[in-house]
Amino acid sequence: MHTVERLPVTLVKGQGARVWDEDGREYLDFVGGWAVNSLGHCPPVVIEAVVAQSQTLIQASNQFYTIPQIRLAELLVQNSCLDKVFFCNSGAEASEGAVKLARRYGQRYLGGAYEVITTIGSFHGRTLAMVAASGQPKFQQPYIPLPTGFVNVEYNNIEAIKSATTNQTCAVMLEPVQGEGGVNLPDDNYLLAVRTWCDQKGILLILDEIQTGIGRMGTLFAYEQYGVEPDIMTLAKGLASGIPIGAILAKDRASVFAPGEHGSTFGGNPLACAAGYATLKSIIDNDIAGNARRVGQYLIAGLEGLRQKFPFITDVRGRGLLVAMEFVSDIAQSVVMACLDRRLLVNRVKPNALRFMPPLIIGTKEVDEALGILDRVLSTIAG
Numbered sequence: 042m043h044t045v046e047r048l049p050v051t052l053v054k055g056q057g058a059r060v061w062d063e064d065g066r067e068y069l070d071f072v073g074g075w076a077v078n079s080l081g082h083c084p085p086v087v088i089e090a091v092v093a094q095s096q097t098l099i100q101a102s103n104q105f106y107t108i109p110q111i112r113l114a115e116l117l118v119q120n121s122c123l124d125k126v127f128f129c130n131s132g133a134e135a136s137e138g139a140v141k142l143a144r145r146y147g148q149r150y151l152g153g154a155y156e157v158i159t160t161i162g163s164f165h166g167r168t169l170a171m172v173a174a175s176g177q178p179k180f181q182q183p184y185i186p187l188p189t190g191f192v193n194v195e196y197n198n199i200e201a202i203k204s205a206t207t208n209q210t211c212a213v214m215l216e217p218v219q220g221e222g223g224v225n226l227p228d229d230n231y232l233l234a235v236r237t238w239c240d241q242k243g244i245l246l247i248l249d250e251i252q253t254g255i256g257r258m259g260t261l262f263a264y265e266q267y268g269v270e271p272d273i274m275t276l277a278k279g280l281a282s283g284i285p286i287g288a289i290l291a292k293d294r295a296s297v298f299a300p301g302e303h304g305s306t307f308g309g310n311p312l313a314c315a316a317g318y319a320t321l322k323s324i325i326d327n328d329i330a331g332n333a334r335r336v337g338q339y340l341i342a343g344l345e346g347l348r349q350k351f352p353f354i355t356d357v358r359g360r361g362l363l364v365a366m367e368f369v370s371d372i373a374q375s376v377v378m379a380c381l382d383r384r385l386l387v388n389r390v391k392p393n394a395l396r397f398m399p400p401l402i403i404g405t406k407e408v409d410e411a412l413g414i415l416d417r418v419l420s421t422i423a424g
């Protein structure tokens with residue numbers, strides 16, 4: 042089905058930060074499978090884990106324990122502020138499950154409160170409920186009427202959250218930095234103010250770290266940079282190097298599902314969890330988040346240099362290796378196409394903005410190469 046405007050390229054191979062098309066052309070990949078290929082394409086440590094696990098046990102029903110699932114859950118819990126994990130298969134499924142968990146909490150402790158406050162410009166996935174949660178009309182309009190139980194308020198505005206809170210509210214759900222919405226960074230004190238408000242009202246804070254988590258922003262999880270701890274956190278994308286996986290993590294007090302209240306056939310299967318364990322262990326052991334932080338600063342400085350040179354660049358923003366460049370007009374698609382011609386893959390996040398989300402293992406050499414291509418492309422546009 043034609044759900045995405047595809048670029049005219051068929052990719053057949055990937056290694057590190059490079060991919061190749063069917064005619065053997067090589068590209069530098071600053072899209073990274075939409076912020077998934079944290080360790081680059083086909084990282085040997087993940088290949089090894091997937092091959093070994095596929096020869097041992099690929100799927101088991103969740104009525105049984107499996108070793109990869111337990112190992113990955115332990116690693117996540119040991120390295121985050123959360124206590125419990127539920128595995129699923131995608132980001133949308135994780136966000137949707139997080140909302141179910143919050144509703145369950147509302148039923149149990151908040152007199153049946155069920156509403157979740159989310160923000161305009163957010164993105165939480167494509168299921169019907171997550172379309173309602175994601176505060177973007179372009180995703181919502183085609184599916185009206187939407188499921189109820191979501192209030193979309195202005196991002197980065199604590200007063201908007203306060204005024205939307207009622208005795209029906211069970212949670213606030215936010216991306217620490219809005220990714221799909223254009224790499225929108227909050228003010229430094231926003232998340233802390235939201236945390237304080239949630240505590241005051243006894244409601245839950247859900248952080249959707251599907252895009253920001255697993256090192257992308259320069260720390261293992263973005264919440265670490267904002268001095269807050271979520272009650273519930275969702276992960277997917279970078280967790281298993283491209284083998285589909287999602288995860289809901291919760292503090293003990295918010296982990297209120299009883300047996301039978303939620304589930305998944307494939308969620309937490311041994312293959313995906315083995316890939317997830319190998320990915321996460323390698324990210325932690327090799328301080329890949331630190332690399333994302335350092336190389337991200339280098340990338341932002343380089344893009345800032347381009348902004349000085351080309352007045353039609355209005356903004357450069359981001360943290361770690363989640364970065365955007367905004368233009369005064371809607372030229373992002375033509376920049377994407379011109380970069381493609383010069384063998385650089387970048388993402389058009391808005392008609393007037395590009396998003397850069399390369400593998401977290403890249404170095405300054407790859408950044409220089411990307412900046413050189415962008416410079417040439419932008420020069421032709423300027424000329």
Ligand SMILES: Cc1ncc(COP(=O)(O)O)c(C=O)c1O
Pocket residue numbers: 075131132133134136164165166167216220221249250251252253277278
């Ligand atoms: C913050 C955030 N949440 C949820 C999702 C949905 O994830 P998936 O496409 O795996 O369902 C995305 C995907 O872009 C995302 O960026």
